[in-house]
Amino acid sequence: MRNQRLAFILSICLAATLAGTAHADVPGIKDGAQMTREISAKVPNISTLELQREIERNPELVLIDIRMPDEIRGMGGAIKAPQNVNISRGWLEFQVTARTPSKDTPIVVYCGGNIRSPLAAYTLQQMGYTNVKNYADGLIGWKRQGLPVE
Numbered sequence: 358m359r360n361q362r363l364a365f366i367l368s369i370c371l372a373a374t375l376a377g378t379a380h381a382d383v384p385g386i387k388d389g390a391q392m393t394r395e396i397s398a399k400v401p402n403i404s405t406l407e408l409q410r411e412i413e414r415n416p417e418l419v420l421i422d423i424r425m426p427d428e429i430r431g432m433g434g435a436i437k438a439p440q441n442v443n444i445s446r447g448w449l450e451f452q453v454t455a456r457t458p459s460k461d462t463p464i465v466v467y468c469g470g471n472i473r474s475p476l477a478a479y480t481l482q483q484m485g486y487t488n489v490k491n492y493a494d495g496l497i498g499w500k501r502q503g504l505p506v507e
Contacts, residue, residue, distance in 0.1 A: 393472065396479040402493040405502050408465060412438045418463045419456055423449060423477045424496075432469055434506035436499055441507075446473050449480060460485050467492035467499075 387395075403411070411418050422435045423446040429435050435443065444452045446468070457464060464486055468474040471493050478491040492499075500506060 389472075389476075393475050397475045397491075400475050400478040400482065401490045402475075403465065403490045405492075405494045405498055405504070408436075408492050408494075408499075409504070411463070411465060412436075412440060415463055416440070418465060420492075421449075421453070421456075421464060421466045421477070422496075423466060423468050423473055428469060432496055433500070436467070436496065437505035437507040446477055449477055450484065453481065453484070457486065460487050462486065463488045463490075465490045465492050467495050470495045470497045 408420075412420065416439075418440045419442060420436060420438055420440045422429065422441060422443045424432070424435075424443070425445045425447075426443065429443065435441055442456055444456065464478075464481060466474045466478040466481065466489065468477070471491070474493075474495065475491050478489050481489045494501075496506070
């Protein structure tokens with residue numbers, strides 16, 4: 358339990374550090390926060406209520422948690438849903454086709470706090486998937502609502 362709490366605290370600190378990291382303005386180079394802002398306008402976002410409805414109504418849905426296994430443990434689990442799968446962001450392009458062989462598969466991507474999931478959703482769109490959404494509230498928002506995790 359102590360290791361889980363420590364991992365959770367470290368993952369929150371890392372996310373906060375990455376979200377607020379200062380960068381040097383270099384002409385022609387975008388940082389992660391800038392890319393996320395731009396991409397967010399290109400990827401449909403869904404709310405917690407919309408995700409709950411999708412999970413209940415759509416057995417074909419693939420809910421992709423892009424966090425690393427240590428993050429999942431450290432943050433106290435993942436969204437409890439039969440459609441939930443974990444494909445770490447770094448492996449997404451290489452492993453997603455095994456889980457979602459059709460380009461029309463409904464996919465919702467999430468992470469802990471909506472830092473990396475918009476980038477992952479956009480990548481899936483670039484790969485040719487046509488029905489991709491981002492769960493903007495992330496696991497933090499899910500847990501705030503008191504919804505089930507596993």
